[in-house]
Amino acid sequence: VTISEIGLSSIKQPLKQPFKTSLQRVEEREVILVKVQSSEGLVGYGECVAFSTPWYTEETVASCRFVMENVLIPLLKGKVVERPEEIHHLFSRVKGNRMAKAAIEMAIWDLFAKKKDLPLWQMVGGTREAIPAGVVVAADETEISDQVEAVVEKGYSRVKIKITPFTNIELLTGIVSRYPDTLFFADANGAFDEQSFEQLKRFDQIGLTLIEQPFGEQEWHLHARAKREMKTPICLDESITCLEDVERVINEQAGDIIVLKMARLGGWSETLRIVELCRQHSIGMWVGGMIEFGVSKAHNLALAALPGISLPGDFSDSDHFWRQDIIEPGIKVRNGKIALSEKPGIGYAVRY
Numbered sequence: 427v428t429i430s431e432i433g434l435s436s437i438k439q440p441l442k443q444p445f446k447t448s449l450q451r452v453e454e455r456e457v458i459l460v461k462v463q464s465s466e467g468l469v470g471y472g473e474c475v476a477f478s479t480p481w482y483t484e485e486t487v488a489s490c491r492f493v494m495e496n497v498l499i500p501l502l503k504g505k506v507v508e509r510p511e512e513i514h515h516l517f518s519r520v521k522g523n524r525m526a527k528a529a530i531e532m533a534i535w536d537l538f539a540k541k542k543d544l545p546l547w548q549m550v551g552g553t554r555e556a557i558p559a560g561v562v563v564a565a566d567e568t569e570i571s572d573q574v575e576a577v578v579e580k581g582y583s584r585v586k587i588k589i590t591p592f593t594n595i596e597l598l599t600g601i602v603s604r605y606p607d608t609l610f611f612a613d614a615n616g617a618f619d620e621q622s623f624e625q626l627k628r629f630d631q632i633g634l635t636l637i638e639q640p641f642g643e644q645e646w647h648l649h650a651r652a653k654r655e656m657k658t659p660i661c662l663d664e665s666i667t668c669l670e671d672v673e674r675v676i677n678e679q680a681g682d683i684i685v686l687k688m689a690r691l692g693g694w695s696e697t698l699r700i701v702e703l704c705r706q707h708s709i710g711m712w713v714g715g716m717i718e719f720g721v722s723k724a725h726n727l728a729l730a731a732l733p734g735i736s737l738p739g740d741f742s743d744s745d746h747f748w749r750q751d752i753i754e755p756g757i758k759v760r761n762g763k764i765a766l767s768e769k770p771g772i773g774y775a776v777r778y
């Protein structure tokens with residue numbers, strides 16, 4: 427295809443309810459929608475999911491817009507692309523800025539799937555027809571019990587809860603034991619350190635499916651120690667930014683499971699290499715969320731269709747976070763699952 431145009435639009439919406447973590451309280455979300463057009467009139471979409479400030483990753487909405495407008499888009503304008511894999515190589519001359527790269531790369535992969543008239547999940551080798559849903563409860567301690575009850579009633583069979591060294595263990599134990607058919611993930615977003623290692627161990631008796639990113643992103647030794655000393659599987663999220671990080675997990679036995687976030691990994695190419703490596707080394711995988719809109723979720727759903735993605739990801743219904751999503755129809759959770767679209771590309775119409 428010949429890339430004829432790349433447009434960026436800003437999407438901003440308040441969340442239905444605040445997303446509260448130890449790192450940040452998110453009440454409003456801004457993302458950049460990427461629309462790539464080819465000279466034959468095909469259109470592909472990506473979504474840049476960096477946050478407004480660098481509280482979760484280094485990149486921001488403003489840094490991504492700058493890099494996309496001034497560096498990445500000029501590399502692509504008028505370019506003839508034979509295969510979507512070329513984009514990763516083309517962008518490799520630009521340092522870092524993976525979230526900016528991912529957004530454009532993902533739009534081009536969508537465009538190629540549309541050119542081949544295939545759903546994106548089929549183009550990348552997906553074999554699943556429906557994706558198990560999963561939701562995140564990021565609320566104050568006083569609200570958690572009610573919110574978990576509400577999401578279980580809505581049919582979610584995987585619930586992720588945010589934890590810190592100060593989490594009320596009795597409360598959490600009570601919640602987990604109340605719903606024996608529900609998988610509970612606990613995400614610390616790096617809130618523990620060497621001093622609070624013993625506090626982390628208290629979470630080992632609860633029956634959690636996994637503990638996500640207990641320590642800081644560079645704390646490979648502490649994660650390896652947690653894997654040795656605890657029976658609950660240790661999962662890495664923020665620590666995983668590229669293939670080399672996954673090699674490190676394997677070599678240093680620093681975790682059992684990783685979270686795939688295509689935005690943080692720089693897009694489809696790098697993510698698919700990581701999926702292959704994890705399959706070879708029996709590292710568990712699931713697809714993480716970024717409080718994003720439907721374009722990013724649709725790419726993530728396609729990723730979750732791949733064999734080897736062993737656990738349910740952060741896949742909630744469009745109306746969990748949003749009054750109106752940017753895709754139509756929105757993502758619908760039915761009986762705890764999301765059906766994959768049979769339409770070409772990401773499989774959803776975009777309202778922009």
Ligand code: OSB
Nearest residue numbers: 482562615714715716717718740
């Ligand atoms: O740590 O997984 C995380 C959202 C924003 C930033 C970091 C994280 C999250 C989530 C996923 O927990 C929320 C979702 O989109 O479902």
Ligand code: MG
Nearest residue numbers: 613638639663
């Ligand atoms: Mg996480």
